[in-house]
Amino acid sequence: MKYITTATEDAVKDLYYKMGLVDPDHSVDDIAQRLGIQLFYLRKPSFASHGCIYLDPTIPEKRRKEVFSHELGHILYHSGIQLFMTESYRRMQEWQADNFALHFAVPTFMLKEIELLDWNQAINSVVTTFNVTPNFAAKRLEHYEKQIQG
Structure with a gap:
């Protein structure tokens, strides 16, 4: 069965190629710099603005x-500003950002290069290769399997 990519997967692949990145071994600091995004570290809940x-x-x-x-x-x-949005619209934006995060942190075009044998091995491979948590890796693999099944 042929894997058909989604618009998000295609956009992520294009973004990685525009940054000149074809492997997962890059820090968030490096990615932010390549994208021209200022990255600050503060002892507050994480957020994006301007x-x-x-x-x-x-x-x-x-x-x-x-x-x-x-x-x-x-x-x-x-x-x-999410403070001025309806709750349903804010939830939709959070869902979209979560979905994007799955694809950006573990891009499909890179994931396809990994041999995924059994479930536990696959999770460990994703954790090690992409530097994400086991829970995130499992979520991403579940999403990937659903795409494969169509």
Whole structure:
């Protein structure tokens, strides 16, 4: 069965290629610099505003890429201040940012290069290769399997 990519997967691949990145071994600091996004570390809940990403420096390294990817999704796809939005619209934006984060932190075009044997091995491979948490890796693999099944 042929894997058909989504618009989000295609956009993420294009973004990685425009940054000159074809492998997952890059820090969020490097990615932010390549995208021209200012990245600040503050001891507050992470957020994005006016083209900048603010990350809590106490976030464990394996979560940092996940949170950065979520906030990047807001920068690329959303505008406005969530405080003034309806709850349903805010939830939709959070869902979109979460979905983007799955694809950006573990891009499909890179994921396809990994041999995924059994479930536990696949999770470990994604954790190690993409520097994400096991929970995030499992979510991404579930999403990937659903895409494969069509």
